[in-house]
Each structure stands twice: as C-alpha cells, then as structure tokens.
Amino acid sequence: MLNLAGSQFDFGHVVYAVLQECEHRRRGLDPESFEAGVEACANEKLAEIKGAYDEMKGSKSYWETLQKEVLRTVVPQYTGPALEITNLERNAWNVFRGGDIAARLAFALIGLVIGSLIIAAPFIPIVEDMFAFATTGIGFFYPDIKRYFYEHRYMKLLNKLVSESERYQHDARLSYTTWKELEESFEPEEQDGVVRHAAAVDKSSHTV
Helix, strand or coil, X not given: CCCCCCHHHCXXXXXXXXXXXXXXXXXXXXXXXXXXXXXXXXXXXHHHHHHHHHHCCCEHXXXXXXXXXXXXXXXXXXXXXXXXXXXXXXXXXXXXXXXXXXXXXXXXXXXXXXXXXXXXXXXXXXXXXXXXHHHHHHHHCHXXXXXXXXXXXXXXXXXXXXXXXXXXXXXXXXXXXXXXXXXXXXXXXXXXXXXXXXXXHHHXXXXX
C-alpha cells in the first residue's frame, strides 16, 4: 500500500477531505434518504480527488484500497452519528422550548430546588449554601451543556475516523507485501495501456 502520488493522497488527508465535504452538506440532506445522500457526497468528493490523483500518475492498486477504506469503512461509521446529530440540531437538541429564556429560567428554578433539597438532606454532608446557586447556574446553562456534550462526542468520532485511517495505512506498510504489489504501486492509474504499449514499441525497436 505505497502512496507515490504525494502526501495529500494519504488516507488521513483524503478521509478528512471527504468528511469535511459531508459535514458541509449533511444539514441539507433529506432525512428519508440521508444514507444515500452521504454516499453520493462521498463519491462526488472522491471523484474530485481522483482527478488530481490521476494527474499525479498514482497507482491503481493504491486508489482502490483508499476508495474501499472511505466507502466501506469510514462512511458507514459516519452516517448513523451524522444523522443523529443532524436531527438533534433540527430539534434544538431536544431541549424544552428549544432552550429559550423561559426554559432556562425554569431549569434554573429546578436546579435551585434540587440544590436546596440536597443541602437540607441530613444524610448528605454538604454545608455550603452556595451549592444551591451552583445547581441553579447548571440549570440555566443546561441547554448549552447538552449541546456541548453531543457536539464534543461527535467531533471525537470524526477525529477518530481520521486517525484510525491514518493508523491503518501506517500499519499496512509494515505488513507483508508481495513483489507484484510493489510493481503495481509504480504503475499509473489511467494510462496503463498507453504505458505498456509504449514499452512494447520501445522493446521492438531495440530488437530491430
């Protein structure tokens, strides 16, 4: 799995570019055909990248492996969480009244009540009255806390997909590679027939 076309075509860089394009377009995808929309977006970005890859005379075998990694490994892991986060964004993170000021005040009041009950409970060793104000603040910012939790978890997944693809490519370099695979890594993607024909003509000219 040798990449001779340039570091911009390493697994991590390509996966990052594909996910970035999917992220840009996912909010406009139809929920009913979300999976198909993501696959179409990934294929379009891969086609764009492949145009540049062909210009660099990259090998066919490397591109096939890279394409399989993106479409069969990364995209299936991305689609489900992407649909979930998109639905949460559209539904204001499933927070009461969308987390408006009235909802925040209600959450703050609930936090104040809970904090006061905890302080008053004899079996809970909390003597600081400020604890109730802390729970009040938590209640007021609950919509932001919930949004941050989901966004942070989602971003960790995206970073994990990129880093795992990088690690897979690195580990594959350390695995057993046949001489045939090495030869294929040096063969350009599109113009194999032309290259072989030119080599045959050159060989025949020497024999004459």
